[in-house]
Amino acid sequence: MNAIRLLLVDDDPLVRSGLTLMLGGAEDVVIVGEAADGEQALAVAGTVRPDVVLMDIRMPNMDGLTATERLRARTDAPEVVVLTTFHADEQVLRALRAGAAGFVLKDATPAEILDAVRSVVAGDPVLSPAVTRQLMTHAAASERDVRTAGARRRLACLADRERDVAVGIGHGRSNAEIAATLYLSVPTVKAHVSRIMTKLDLNNRVQIALLVHDAGLLDG
Known part of the structure; x- marks a missing residue:
């Protein structure tokens, strides 16, 4: 099986570096690019063609909501998993309505983030009914x-x-x-x-x- 191609999008370089360190060792995942805002995410995604985008919501220039909508409207769109600091957040709900396949907390363990990435690629449920409610x-x-x-x-x-x-x-x-x-x-x-x-x-x-x-x- 080909490795899952992952794009990291967050305006904080420390967050991106941390995610790279946490996730880079997985045998079935390869990080193919990074972006600091939604505009960069759209450009980079068009070049590296990721399978999954880990997307922060609150970013300058273009936020993660707009970027998610535009990415999901593309042919062969990547799956989007939202990065957030809150379990229940109106912007998270808006991102899910825009086409994001799920969300993970920024303080989640590497295993939890990798599970979410693998699940969306497999087409499996990411959100529990309790979280959805x-x-x-x-x-x-x-x-x-x-x-x-x-x-x-x-x-x-x-x-x-x-x-x-x-x-x-x-x-x-x-x-x-x-x-x-x-x-x-x-x-x-x-x-x-x-x-x-x-x-x-x-x-x-x-x-x-x-x-x-x-x-x-x-x-x-």
Whole structure:
């Protein structure tokens, strides 16, 4: 298997150096570049073509939110994992809605960061349901009401089985777990996931999970 190509983006050179030291020894990960802000990240990513970008949010010139949106809009877009100092932060939630596949805390252990990087490449869930709920409750109540109505309208286009799969994703289940719960094959679940993302114009499982949470399908 080819090594995972990783791009580090943070405006603090000490953070970048620390990440390089922590992660550089992994046999299955190679750090292919660094960037100090979102503008540099877009330029460097276009040259080194990373599989995953570890992205800080608060940076000068162009922040991580804008950079994430632009990276995820590209053809063959890299996965983005957000670097943050807070578990529940509105900007983290915005980054996830923009297409980031998950987040890790800046004080996480090297093993935890590597696990997140490997998981997003494998297409596995990164956020636990508890963390997703924590992020969702961080939003203002009025905003949640608007999002609930909008999410339910968007999900109405799904077939019943697709909706069931989407709810499974919202619960943080893997494809194998969803397949076992719904008595489907794993390839069938994968096909449903692809159709869900196409119908809803989403690009990863985290966005599906957030939409399901927005719609209130996991309440109770």
